[in-house]
Structures are given as structure tokens and as C-alpha cells.
Amino acid sequence: MVDEAVKQFYDEFLSKRMVNYRIRGPNARLRAAIELVKPLVKSRTAIADIGCGIGIVSEAMAKQCQECHVYGIDISAANIEYARRTCSEPNLTFISASVTDQFEKLEQVAKKPFELITLIDVIEHVPEGDRTKLFSDLASISGQSCCLAITYPSPEFLDFLRINQPEEIQIIDNSIPLSVLIDEVEAGGWRVYSTKHVLGNQYIHAVFVREVSLDFRSVPPSLLRKITTKVDGYLFKPHRKIKYGVRPFKG
Template sequence: MSGLMDQALKLYAHLPASERFHVHARASSAPLLAVASRMPSGTVADIGCGHGLLSAVMALAVPERRVLGVDLDERKVHWARQALSGLPNVTLDVGSVEELAKTQPHTLDAVVVCDVLYLLPEAKWPGFLESVRGLLKPGGRFLLKEVEGDRSWKHAKALAQEWVMVSLLGRTKASGGMVLKPRVDGVRLLRDAGFEVREVVGLGEGYTTPHLLYDAEAR
């Protein structure tokens, strides 16, 4: 694991063991460093920030970057605030992308959404993406990290894993989603929401999950 990730994980050392376990599992199972490396400087939002690990990595990597993290899970935001309290360039709040779009319309340089969309019902995806678009300045960057619906064994494993986290353990909140889409559908959804897709990058190598990153720009 890189020095940057190690530095971020140290911020969670004083949290209860159960929370530290969740954060460390997230660090080893998702390509957060690869996602963070594509984020520009300026003011950025981490939608569905959870325990704030990606927010921490982005803040540590570029100290002049301002990171706004929001999540609907009050418990996770509580622990994220405790862990990241020493980072002056991070603000964490309980809330939704729709609420943030009302207070920060067209003010952000970039938005990242990592493993959130597939937890929502498909009917809510267009509105969610339109709210993200409403946060961004013209030409602002949007990084959407999802799990690719490619019908592979990794696809099946990812669904089973999320079922355990959501339904069995209650560690992740879902709103009736758990649907994985192929990349062609993701590109179409982003274009319909007003984004120009710059690149679609597979990040699943070395992981047991078919991670997929859409790198887009607000039109």
C-alpha cells in the first residue's frame, strides 16, 4: 500500500476496531488511489463519502484542494469527522447530492461518486446525475466509479458482497438498488445528463471486483 494511503489510514487509528476494520477493508478492495489521482485541484465534492477515506486521500494529496464530503449515513459521517478533524481542507456533512446542489449550484471544480449509484433504484439515477451536473462549473470534472455489470464471476461476487454488507450486516445503506450495468449504459446515462465522457477506464486488475471509472466533463 502506498505511503499516501498509509498516511490516510493512520487518521483512523483511534476509532473503534469495527470502524477501523471497515475502513481498511475499503482501502484494500477499491482503487481509491487511482480515482484520486485523476481529481483536479480546487473545490471538489465526494458524494457518498462514507467514512471519508477517499476524501482524506484527496485532501492529503493536494493540501490546497478543498474537499466537501457528504453522506446520508449519520453514523459514518460521525466517525469520518472524528478521523479527519485534523485536516483543515475537509468539510463533512450529512446530506444528499440534491441538497448540496441547492447550496452549491455550479460552484465546484470536480465531483467524485464512488460505489454509490448502484445502491439506488434505477429510476433515481437520472435525477442523481442531473444533481451532480448542477454542482459543477461548466467544464467541471465528474469521476464516477462503479462496478461493471459484465456478467463475470467478479460481477456475481460483487453483488453477493454488497448483499452481505447491506442486508446481512447493515454496514451499507441502500435504497432498493443493487443493479450493475454494462459500460455502454453508463456512457448513455452520463450523456443524457449533460456530460461529455472523456474516458472509460477498467480498474479491476488486481481486484476481485470489476471496478470501472467514467471520467466525464460537464457540458
């Protein structure tokens, strides 16, 4: 059952915090998240932005790839209403739902497997006991080439906030060591692709994939590469053989 206290918190969070990201512009955290997902968007046809808030990252992905369709999902009906009112991209759909308790709403719109799923500063707000099932559920509606991009505050940064800025801590704000996140995501059917710490170790960015490519076929050389190899062989290789060739050792 959807936690009404959590819904109310994020409904109220709209006017307390979220709307400022539109009035003042995205902060460094959101800008870094957008830079993370931009190379992943490409020409993927179906993208799910889980915990989309007021749709800033959803909108950025929809603008980047007009042939894609982006689905923004958030537990807060107030956030979703605001996103629908302020985002006008035709390839963008917003859904009010809790992905841990109302996953069927996301399944209903998944007419084709998702090729990119993003959780931008969301996973720390998901109850600990629900995380592995969520990753498994997301795998069930994703294609084999799907990427899963996750950003969240580092445990060290959350510890700092709890001591120095406790007003910044949200209703659910779990500290998640990267090793724990990797174990949970892999248990849900994904494989780690890349991880990094950003913004002075305040945030962790992690990308996971359904399958790791193991295509070891050689790439045919280009015409220019063939020509330069020929020229090098005729003009410079004899000189290198004289200079670098092994001579009899005189010990």
C-alpha cells in the same frame, strides 16, 4: 423522502465493514479509486465526494491539494460523525444528506461551482430511476471544466457475488452496464472522457467532463526542439534524402 431503511443499513454498515478500512487500511478497490482521482485533483478549488462513507477518499484528496476544499456527503449520519471525528484536514467538510432527496444541502455549500465530483462505489446504490436526475443536478452546480469520476462494480462481478457471496450484496446494488451508465450521464449534461475495467474486470472506472476541449492551436516548439531541428536539417536530412528519396521506377 429519505429512505430510512437505507439510512439504517449504512449506519449499521459502519461497524460491520467501514471501520475495517481504517483499522486494516484501504483495500485494493479503494486504493485503485484514489489512484484514479489523484490526477484529477490538481488545484481545483471545490470538490464534492458523493457517498463519501467514512471519508477515506475525501481525506486523500484534501491532503493532496491543500488549497482545495473537499466536501464529503453521505446518507449515513453515523458515517459522517465517524468521518468528522477521524479526519482532521482543515480543508475538509462533511455533510450528512441524501443527494437524491436532499440535494439542496449540497447546493447550499456550493458557494462556487464544483470543479471535481466523485462517486466512489456509490452509483450502484442509487435507485435506477433517480440516476439521470442526479447527474443533471450535479451538472447544475459544476463548472464548465468540471470532471465527474465514477467507480462501481461491473455487472459481471455483481452477478458473481449474488451467486457465490450473497452476503456481500447491499440493500440496493444495481447492475449497471457501462453503455447504460454513459447514456444516463450524457443525458444529464456530461460527456464521456475515459473508461476502463480494473482489478481483473471487477470494477469499472469512468471519467466524464462538462465540455470536451477542442483547442487545436499548435504548441510552440521549445528552444531545445528548435536547435535539434536545425542540427538535424544540416547533418542528417541530406543523408535521408539520398537513402529514402523516390527514384524513377523501372518496371
